Amino acid sequence: MFAALGRLQKRLKDWTIRHPRLANWVFQPAETIAEDAYAEVNRRMFSLWGEQERMLADKPRMTFYHEMIRRKIRAGDRVIDLGTGTGILAAFASRQGAAKVYALDHSTIIEDARLLARRNKIENVEFVAIHSRRFKTDEPVDVILHEQMGDSLFNESMVANILDLRDRLLKEGGRILPARFEFYCEPVQLSDHGTLPFIWELNVKGFDFGSLEQYQPEDREYYFFSTTDTTIVDHFLCEPTPLMTIDLNTLKRSDLPMEWSMGLPVARAGRMDGYAVFFKALVDDDLELSTSPLDKGRAPHWGFLILRTGQLRVHEGDVIDMSISADKGWANTDSWRWEQTVYTTEQYRDCMYEGDEPLEDEEDCPSGSGKVPLE
Numbered sequence: 001m002f003a004a005l006g007r008l009q010k011r012l013k014d015w016t017i018r019h020p021r022l023a024n025w026v027f028q029p030a031e032t033i034a035e036d037a038y039a040e041v042n043r044r045m046f047s048l049w050g051e052q053e054r055m056l057a058d059k060p061r062m063t064f065y066h067e068m069i070r071r072k073i074r075a076g077d078r079v080i081d082l083g084t085g086t087g088i089l090a091a092f093a094s095r096q097g098a099a100k101v102y103a104l105d106h107s108t109i110i111e112d113a114r115l116l117a118r119r120n121k122i123e124n125v126e127f128v129a130i131h132s133r134r135f136k137t138d139e140p141v142d143v144i145l146h147e148q149m150g151d152s153l154f155n156e157s158m159v160a161n162i163l164d165l166r167d168r169l170l171k172e173g174g175r176i177l178p179a180r181f182e183f184y185c186e187p188v189q190l191s192d193h194g195t196l197p198f199i200w201e202l203n204v205k206g207f208d209f210g211s212l213e214q215y216q217p218e219d220r221e222y223y224f225f226s227t228t229d230t231t232i233v234d235h236f237l238c239e240p241t242p243l244m245t246i247d248l249n250t251l252k253r254s255d256l257p258m259e260w261s262m263g264l265p266v267a268r269a270g271r272m273d274g275y276a277v278f279f280k281a282l283v284d285d286d287l288e289l290s291t292s293p294l295d296k297g298r299a300p301h302w303g304f305l306i307l308r309t310g311q312l313r314v315h316e317g318d319v320i321d322m323s324i325s326a327d328k329g330w331a332n333t334d335s336w337r338w339e340q341t342v343y344t345t346e347q348y349r350d351c352m353y354e355g356d357e358p359l360e361d362e363e364d365c366p367s368g369s370g371k372v373p374l375e
C-alpha cells in the first residue's frame with residue numbers, strides 16, 4: 001500500500017517536473033502554498049499574548065491608529081477589521097460610530113477579543129473566527145481596517161489578504177485604512193558595535209578569514225537579519241528615497257515589480273555595511289507611522305531589516321547602483337537578492353547617460369571598476 005502511494009507520488013513529481021506550466025493548473029501555485037504555510041505560522045504567533053502586548057504597548061502605533069480611525073471612520077460606516085487580535089481597532093471604530101464592525105481573526109486570540117469587548121461595553125462588533133479569505137457578507141462594506149504590516153512590510157501577506165477582501169467585499173469608493181505605504185531600502189553605515197562584516201572579510205589580529213570567500217553559504221538567512229535595536233545604525237549614506245510607493249486602493253498584485261534598479265547618490269560619506277529596510281504608512285500630511293531606525297517617533301515594536309552587503313567605502317557624490325529582486329514575491333524575504341556597485345559620478349554618467357538623456361541600455365560600465373573595497 002505505502003509502496004504504491006510512494007510510486008504514485010514519484011510519478012506525479014516526475015510529471016510536474018516535465019510540465020511545469022500545466023502543473024500550475026493542476027496543483028496550487030507555489031506562491032499560494034507559501035501563503036497558506038505562512039497563515040499557519042501567523043495564526044500560532046498571534047495567539048500569544050506576548051505578541052499582542054508588544055503591539056498594544058507600542059505608543060506611536062496605537063496613537064497613529066487611534067487618530068486615523070478618529071479622522072477617517074464616519075458614523076454609520078460598515079467596517080471589516082481584518083485581523084482584529086484583541087479587538088482594539090474594532091473597539092476604536094465602534095466608538096467612532098461605526099454601524100457594524102466585522103472583526104475577523106483566524107487565531108484563538110479572538111476569544112479574548114470577545115470577552116474584552118463585552119467588558120468594555122463595545123457595541124456593533126461581530127467577532128468572526130475565520131481566515132479572511134473565507135469570510136463573506138451579503139452587503140459590501142465601506143471600510144477595510146487592518147494592521148497587516150510585517151517588519152519588511154510585505155511579509156505578513158498584507159497585499160494578498162487586503163486585495164482579496166477589497167476585490168470581493170469593499171464598496172465602490174470604499175476606504176482601506178491604512179492604504180498608502182512607502183517602502184525603503186537605504187544604504188547604511190552601521191555603528192561600531194552594530195557592524196557585522198562577512199566572515200571572509202575578517203582578519204582578527206593577523207588571522208585571516210579571506211579564504212572562506214569561495215564557500216559563501218547558500219542559506220539566505222545568513223545575508224539579512226531583523227532587529228529593533230536602532231543603536232546599531234550610524235547613518236544613512238543617501239537622502240532617503242522610497243524604493244516603492246504603493247496604494248492598496250488601486251494596487252494590482254501584478255503591479256508590484258519583481259525587480260528594481262536605481263542609482264543612489266551618496267549624500268554622506270562612510271562605509272556601506274548594507275541596506276536598512278523599513279516602511280512608512282501615510283494617511284494625511286501630518287499623520288504617518290514610521291519604522292525607520294533613524295526616526296525619533298518610530299513605532300518601536302517593529303523590527304527593521306538589515307540586508308548585508310559586505311563593506312564598501314563610499315564618498316560624497318559617488319553613486320550606488322543598486323538592484324534588488326524578489327522572484328517569489330516581496331512577501332517571501334528569502335527570495336530577495338540584492339547587488340550593488342559603487343561608481344564615481346563621472347563613471348556613472350558615462351555608462352548610464354548620453355548628455356542628460358538616460359541610455360536605453362547601460363553602456364558597458366567597466367564591471368566593478370567603480371567598486372571601492374574597504375582598505
Ligand SMILES: C[S@@+](CC[C@H](N)C(=O)[O-])C[C@H]1O[C@@H](n2cnc3c(N)ncnc32)[C@H](O)[C@@H]1O
Nearest residue numbers: 046083084085104105106107130131132147161
Ligand atoms: C499584527 S496583528 C494586529 C492585531 C490588532 N488588529 C491590533 O492592531 O492590535 C494581526 C492580526 O491579524 C490576524 N490575521 C492575520 N492574517 C489574517 C487573516 N488572513 N485572516 C484573519 N486573521 C488574520 C492575526 O492572527 C493577528 O491577530
